[in-house]
Amino acid sequence: MGFIEADNLRKQFDPPRGVIAVDGVSFAIEAGEIYSLLGPNGAGKTTVISILSCLLRPTEGDARVGGNSVVHQAAAVKSLIGMVPQDIALYMDLSARENLVFWGKMYGMVGAELNRRVDEVLELIDLKDRQRERVDKYSGGMKRRVNIGVALLHRPQALYLDEPTVGIDPQSRRAILDAILEFRNQGMTILYTTHYMAEAQELSDRIGIMDHGRMIAEGTHEELVRIVGEDAHVQLSVDRNLEALMNVWPTLDGVGTVSAENGKITLLVHDATSTLPYLFETAQREGARITEISVMEPNLEMVFLHLTGRALRD
Amino acid sequence: MRWICALIQKDLLQTYRDKLSLLFTFLLPVVFTMFFGFLFGGVEGSSLPVAVVNQDPSGGTAAQLLKILENSDVVMLVQYDAKEAERAVADNRVAAALIIPRGFSSNTSSQETTSVNIVRNPESSGGRTACSAVRQAVGRVNGGRLAAQTALAALFPGIDPTDDPQRWSRALNAANAAMAKPALSIDLQSSGARAGEIPRGFDMSSPGMLINWILFGLLGSAITMVIERQNGALRRLLTTRVRPWQIIAGKGGAMITMTLAQQVVLIGLGQFAFGVHYLRSPGALALTMITLSVMSAALGLMLATLLRSEAALIAALVIVSMVLAALGGAWFPLEVTGPTFAAIGHLSPAAWVLDALRAIILRGWSVGQILPYLGAAWGYTVVFLGIALWRFRFE
Numbered sequence: 001m002g003f004i005e006a007d008n009l010r011k012q013f014d015p016p017r018g019v020i021a022v023d024g025v026s027f028a029i030e031a032g033e034i035y036s037l038l039g040p041n042g043a044g045k046t047t048v049i050s051i052l053s054c055l056l057r058p059t060e061g062d063a064r065v066g067g068n069s070v071v072h073q074a075a076a077v078k079s080l081i082g083m084v085p086q087d088i089a090l091y092m093d094l095s096a097r098e099n100l101v102f103w104g105k106m107y108g109m110v111g112a113e114l115n116r117r118v119d120e121v122l123e124l125i126d127l128k129d130r131q132r133e134r135v136d137k138y139s140g141g142m143k144r145r146v147n148i149g150v151a152l153l154h155r156p157q158a159l160y161l162d163e164p165t166v167g168i169d170p171q172s173r174r175a176i177l178d179a180i181l182e183f184r185n186q187g188m189t190i191l192y193t194t195h196y197m198a199e200a201q202e203l204s205d206r207i208g209i210m211d212h213g214r215m216i217a218e219g220t221h222e223e224l225v226r227i228v229g230e231d232a233h234v235q236l237s238v239d240r241n242l243e244a245l246m247n248v249w250p251t252l253d254g255v256g257t258v259s260a261e262n263g264k265i266t267l268l269v270h271d272a273t274s275t276l277p278y279l280f281e282t283a284q285r286e287g288a289r290i291t292e293i294s295v296m297e298p299n300l301e302m303v304f305l306h307l308t309g310r311a312l313r314d
Numbered sequence: 315m316r317w318i319c320a321l322i323q324k325d326l327l328q329t330y331r332d333k334l335s336l337l338f339t340f341l342l343p344v345v346f347t348m349f350f351g352f353l354f355g356g357v358e359g360s361s362l363p364v365a366v367v368n369q370d371p372s373g374g375t376a377a378q379l380l381k382i383l384e385n386s387d388v389v390m391l392v393q394y395d396a397k398e399a400e401r402a403v404a405d406n407r408v409a410a411a412l413i414i415p416r417g418f419s420s421n422t423s424s425q426e427t428t429s430v431n432i433v434r435n436p437e438s439s440g441g442r443t444a445c446s447a448v449r450q451a452v453g454r455v456n457g458g459r460l461a462a463q464t465a466l467a468a469l470f471p472g473i474d475p476t477d478d479p480q481r482w483s484r485a486l487n488a489a490n491a492a493m494a495k496p497a498l499s500i501d502l503q504s505s506g507a508r509a510g511e512i513p514r515g516f517d518m519s520s521p522g523m524l525i526n527w528i529l530f531g532l533l534g535s536a537i538t539m540v541i542e543r544q545n546g547a548l549r550r551l552l553t554t555r556v557r558p559w560q561i562i563a564g565k566g567g568a569m570i571t572m573t574l575a576q577q578v579v580l581i582g583l584g585q586f587a588f589g590v591h592y593l594r595s596p597g598a599l600a601l602t603m604i605t606l607s608v609m610s611a612a613l614g615l616m617l618a619t620l621l622r623s624e625a626a627l628i629a630a631l632v633i634v635s636m637v638l639a640a641l642g643g644a645w646f647p648l649e650v651t652g653p654t655f656a657a658i659g660h661l662s663p664a665a666w667v668l669d670a671l672r673a674i675i676l677r678g679w680s681v682g683q684i685l686p687y688l689g690a691a692w693g694y695t696v697v698f699l700g701i702a703l704w705r706f707r708f709e
Binding site: 053054055075078079081083085086087088089090091092093094098102103105106107108110150 | 320327538545551554
């Protein structure tokens with residue numbers, strides 16, 4: 001039994017004709033696990049996280065956090081979770097400390113306990129030295145850190161992060177990803193939404209891929225990649241003799257299927273490094289020249305492409 | 315309650331940080347109160363200056379007439395020569411000019427018909443008021459003479475009362491003394507004015523500008539609410555332990571606190587710096603202040619709920635506050651506009667609160683007397699709040 005369990009969640013806005021944002025989504029996240037919801041914009045990730053935060057009531061289905069229903073036991077659920085929204089949901093004209101103190105009060109903290117915890121969180125997000133500066137004077141990365149810090153104030157057992165690295169510099173992104181791994185190591189359960197494949201791949205113990213409100217695949221990174229097999233995709237263009245090469249290349253060792261579309265050839269190869277020299281050699285032999293080439297190792301992008309026919313970034 | 319207090323405290327801190335909001339809340343209302351106070355003031359002060367050209371300086375009747383006028387609360391006599399007096403009226407430096415002609419007193423003593431001359435601007439309400447005060451004084455003089463004449467005619471029928479100057483003088487003095495303490499009197503109250511006084515400039519401008527600028531006091535809190543909705547902070551609050559109704563109460567509470575603070579400053583200034591008698595009925599004043607703050611907060615919540623962007627909210631607040639204030643008589647008294655405009659003006663909630671404030675300032679009305687006005691304001695409050703709650707969105 002997972003710490004977070006979603007059971008056949010469905011959310012339709014303005015029923016009966018409104019948009020179905022989430023359609024029959026089920027998954028479970030074990031305690032201390034990082035689970036990423038990966039999908040393009042509009043896939044339904046934020047709606048799922050909103051339902052799990054008790055911000056939206058599902059049209060059908062239910063979800064449980066620490067055994068509490070998000071529909072019937074919202075107060076208990078809220079005490080267990082910390083929510084980091086995609087937007088910088090802070091007060092820009094207040095300082096980091098003033099923000100943390102205010103949000104701490106909203107979580108029901110008071111007095112010395114509140115001040116102590118604010119100090120700890122400022123230490124954690126590395127803003128102790130600049131705690132009294134107004135948030136609107138901070139860089140994007142510093143704002144994101146305060147945004148995360150707010151969600152940590154009441155020591156939640158689960159942390160939801162909705163695309164927390166959007167629009168920040170690589171250094172700040174690295175710091176945030178490292179912090180999330182550290183939270184997991186401290187035993188926190190993490191639900192992370194992103195449309196960056198690399199983040200999901202690096203962080204996650206398990207990944208759920210969403211598209212058009214549905215969960216289209218779920219598993220560890222390795223399990224998901226296995227859907228498209230172990231082969232790398234090699235895509236290339238030649239200046240002439242396309243048909244001759246289409247006959248030669250399938251006969252080479254290590255080459256699987258070969259297909260051509262719009263003048264581009266796609267090959268599935270077991271080992272791109274050893275196969276590429278043979279491709280160039282045979283092309284030269286047939287009097288052709290390779291003008292463009294790209295290699296894609298099996299990854300989540302390919303999984304998404306394989307399952308939906310579209311690139312993740314679309 | 316502690317969640318609501320924390321929300322109020324946070325909103326007030328943000329408003330305090332917003333210097334533009336403070337400018338609209340405190341500084342501009344004071345400047346405009348002074349501007350309109352002096353504008354309404356001029357010849358409309360509590361003692362209207364009246365130029366006196368006395369061409370009968372030694373006459374007893376002239377002296378008696380001037381003495382009555384000097385004791386009047388309505389006019390203040392200023393000596394002028396004939397030419398300068400007319401120019402002073404034309405320039406609005408005085409409300410009117412009273413010219414007592416040569417031989418005025420001797421003519422009255424010989425029972426001949428005589429008159430004083432008044433020069434006034436026919437478009438000036440101050441001129442009309444001064445003219446009325448002079449008429450009243452002339453009436454007093456005439457009344458004394460008639461009483462003495464009638465008494466002597468009754469006691470000595472067939473004899474001319476002025477045949478014996480000593481007897482006439484005694485009878486006239488007795489009649490004038492009796493006229494000073496008449497058995498029957500009129501307690502004259504101008505509409506909307508204190509008994510025996512007419513509204514002064516600041517009596518008009520102070521409550522008017524208070525209501526005009528009270529909505530601007532909401533600017534900071536209302537903008538904060540729109541920004542919170544835009545950046546997701548309102549929605550984020552829902553992931554904490556605070557309940558939705560507590561968030562709305564906190565927002566409304568901040569607006570009420572802000573406008574109450576604004577009222578305390580502006581009313582205090584009106585009372586102690588501009589001499590406006592707000593404290594004539596403290597209970598009624600407190601109730602009116604609370605009504606105005608709650609009504610304004612409801613209106614602010616409604617606007618911040620309905621309008622999605624900061625720019626739209628600022629524009630709406632400016633337009634709504636100006637229209638409601640002007641229509642409600644904050645810029646000029648509805649009494650001078652005629653019955654149709656006054657009736658239309660009372661479609662504005664500001665008119666009802668202003669009626670209550672002016673009744674307190676000028677007549678010292680009690681809580682019970684102003685309740686009908688405040689009842690109308692509470693009616694608007696319920697409508698504004700109802701729309702705000704109905705349409706309230708956290709995102």
